[in-house]
Amino acid sequence: MKKFRNRLMVWMITLLILQLIVINIAGLLPFIAEQKNQLSTEAFLNYIWQNIQHPILHSTQMIQEKNPVFMLGSTSAIILSFYMAFISNRRKTQYELADKYGVHGSSRFARPSEIFTHGETLGVAPQQLMKDLEASMEDHKKE
Structure with missing residues (x-):
């Protein structure tokens, strides 16, 4: 009103x-x-x-x-x-439409299509992820 x-x-x-x-x-x-x-x-x-x-x-x-x-x-x-x-x-x-035109300082939640684009992201099994994480931590402990 x-x-x-x-x-x-x-x-x-x-x-x-x-x-x-x-x-x-x-x-x-x-x-x-x-x-x-x-x-x-x-x-x-x-x-x-x-x-x-x-x-x-x-x-x-x-x-x-x-x-x-x-x-x-x-x-x-x-x-x-x-x-x-x-x-x-x-x-x-x-500039008011942040969904279509992202500029520095504008924030919004990303769409799944933007995050999971074919060929850019890799799917890793949880067990393999933990093994890779532990291996990377062991390498840093030795240094």
């Missing part, structure tokens, strides 16, 4: 940021057309500041005007923020 709440918060924050960008971009062309004779940096910054302070007012105006850039941008912002919050983080990267 906590993971879902965190994803929901990420979704809301990214949606808010993307929606503010869409509001500024969608209203930019009408603003330039309106201010074409007296366009200045101060007027442009004031326009952006007004959009950030009152996003709901400006978005309702754009909805009433049926601004196609705003409609397309808002739909894209909703889809993109939903994808970023809920879908894109579900896939595990190559």
